[in-house]
Amino acid sequence: MMTKKKNMFLFYFSITLAIFSSALYHFTAKSTPSNVNFTVSLLVTYAVAFGVVLLTFFFFPIRNGLAAELKQLNWASIGLAIAIVGIEFGFLLTYRSGWNLGIAAVLVNVVASLILVPVAIFLFKDKISWINILGIFVCLAGLVMLNWKK
Secondary structure, rough: HHHHHHHHHHHHHHHHHHHHHHHHHHHHHHHOOOOHHHHHHHHHHHHHHHHHHHOOOOOOOOOHHHHHHHOOOOOOHHHHHHHHHHHHHHHHHHHHHOOOHHHHHHHHHHHHHHHHHHHHHOOOOOOOHHHHHHHHHHHHHHHHHOOOOO
């Protein structure tokens, strides 16, 4: 019973953390001064992020030693780093070029999700239902509505 309760906590906590962190991310990206160099901004961002990640070791300690953990890594850590930098630069440029905060975030997330649907189905063997397919069409309709000119 305790394991199920712990799993449910993790289930809801993880998505809540992702949602609030994403909202904070877009708010702060839009609030980054436009006169500061992108690279300097990201350098400070990643330095602080490094410190925050170090603090997480108190909650998720290394059990087998750092060397053993590093040996288990694959290409995904490098790919994730490249993706993060691309997201950071992309959104800093997006907001500096005048995109609306709400529209840009929704547009990017919906389009990225739509791109990932075939990846999820064919590569990860995820199953989608008819209601999921209907949701995809709702997302597509939402994209049209977001970009509808009066």
